[in-house]
Amino acid sequence: MPETNHEITLDSALTEEAVLATYRRMFAALARDSGAVVDDPALVDIAETLFAAFAEAGEEWLTHEQMRHVCRAYPLDQFENRLRVLKGLGAVREVFPKPNQLRYRASFTSVVGLMFIRRMMDDGGQSEMHRLLALEDLNVADPRTTMEEARVSAQNLSRAFRLWALELITLLAGTIEELREQAPKLWGTEEIARRAQSLHGTILTRWPDLDRTCTELRAAIYAYSDASRRAAGRLADSAGTTRNLTLLPAETWRTFAQTAGKERLAAVLDGFVFDAPAPWHDPAAIVRAVDESPRPAPAQPTPPRSALPDSGPADTYDAATGGLDHLAAVAEAALGGRSSAPVEELLAAGGEWVSARRLLADLVAADLRPDAPYRLRWSDGLTADPGAEPAWLSHGRLERTGGDT
Template sequence: MPEINHEITLDAALGEEAVLATYRRMFAALAKDSGAVVDDPELVDIAETLFTAFAEAGEEWLTHEQMRRACHRYPAEMFENRLRVLKGLGAIREVFPKPNQLRYRASFTSVVGLMFVRRMMADGGQSEMHRLLALEDLNVADPRTTMEEARESAQNLARAFRLWALELITLATGTIEELREQAPKLWGTEEIAQRAEGLHATILSRWPELDRTCGELRAAIYAYSDASRRAAGRLADSAGTTRNLTLLPAETWRTFAQTASKERLAAVLEGVVFDAPAPWHDPAAIVRAVDESPRPAPVQPTPPRSDLPDPGPVGTYDGPSAAPLERLAEFAENALADRDAVAVDELLREQGAWLSARRVLADLTAIDLHPQLPYRLRWRDEVDARPDEEPTWITHGVLERIPR
């Protein structure tokens, strides 16, 4: 399979690097070495494509060939290497732990992990911090929660807020480009701080003995609030000179467009080049031109038919007067010959030529579709190519007698 050629641009490269940086940061504590984290965004896309295919397959699960078909747009070597890693880490496992297992299932934990990563990439962790604080609020209000559990919760939150404050301080004193890139980390900081202060008050009211631990949590919250205000102030100061429309909420720009004068509106678009307006056309003329445009009739090719004679297999068809069910039952009994099962490819080889073998295959299919007949066809997924034989393609199946 040919390799995929992507148009490489600076924006695309920066976007891919941001994705990889998020994955590295999230899994750094679990990685054995630097090579344990992916270094190609397509490797992540392969995993998501596979999980989507497993979700659509349902209880049928997927075979190796079906997984490859779902990831057909990726090079075969890249797919096989990624599948080996996912199997080794338990993200994809056999449906049942037994030898010669052909079907696989995906791990729920891995899918949830990818969803968590995507949320982290979207807002830098704000939504996860809101969820964490809401859960901790419920925990500390639960009568079954012990003082040690509350102490551990407060210490974990204090550590998280201090690290977050240090990162915001670095952004506030670093380059403005990096601050713009990490702007989502400044969204909703006031609400997060208020919720954290409410959690601190709950812990302190229930366990006054944790006053020192709560003091550390309160100091971390204040440090986070101060750092976020400093970073947001610097970001707002730079927005007016750069005219970056993504740095302010949409409501602000809508209000500005409705209330500003023509001169101020023109200043925003200063230096922007627009294409010349297209000629004006009467709508009625456009409708008339569309109605009068010729529409070629679609070509409907005739289905391919063989022009070779097909007398049918000898000894298996008694003529048009034979009852269909009786003829099919007689054919099945002749094929089984007092056996409980017979391979379909064996019956096809007995005909010698494909013209007769295809009639046998049609009869076998009809037998399987009739619920009144005590026979059934069971197929496997493998397909064998035999260029020197007829038929050339063999799909393994078995005609079985259904016990009554």
């Protein structure tokens, strides 16, 4: 028995080490050393140059001298440091593990990891989400896929969409500059939501027992769609009437002028010719004239105003009492003298969905009031009927708990 436990421990250690080795090779191109990420884009360029050279070399592989030759445009110390890190993390390894090995090969995992990272840098994960949805759509349509595998797939997608929606909501509350930098995350959101809803429909059609999981997925998709539309609206409003997203505020240019080097500043004005100021102009006067020059004020959108009549501020106690009386009247009318009534029956009696939705809102408000003697008891059941209105219906009962009405 002790030997068996020892073997299980060794197997677990080997499995964990294999996972960690894969992670190391995936992100070796971004590592500055064995425990940190690069802070210079040129270091990533060295890794890409080496991987391209390994691909062209084929079965001949590369020696240390050949690797240095293809990276000759970079300083020697920078190249040696990158090669040491890539070797240490397994991105570049010896062809055969034997003494005095002179030829090296590149790890396939590292190349794929760098390709994935480049795509993430280009569009913030949009293309990866499209690929993930396409693969998941094929998986759930496969007859060999089990219900548990579909459940895990739906839960993973729900988690991804909720985190994505939270990130967009955070951008909405942040500065417009940060939102502009993350603008690629708003590209193709309608297509992503459409494909996700199609995947949701496939899962629910094949496995109706996954209705609760599909409800969470649908809520996450709607939250992502709403957050993306709001972020895109704010981004469009900030661009002005021209809707030109390349127009940057003065703060961005001021930050660029304070942080950029001489070469980057000169590149911005490359191709422009300026007349030198007259020698009798005081530099301070020129600066003051530029600061005092009129600047067009950006158009401020008018805040939305409700079309409903406003009776003005009311007394807090009277408003609360009137609200409770209204909710009690609605609940008593729905119960019709009974102590409890099914919610689906009340919604069906309301006729059109707009009236039923208003009734449901009042019943929920009465349920949330601790001083109201009415409660909604919901069950785990969920009825799906695409031809009905509403198409999704949760089962529950409205109950009178006792007390004065």
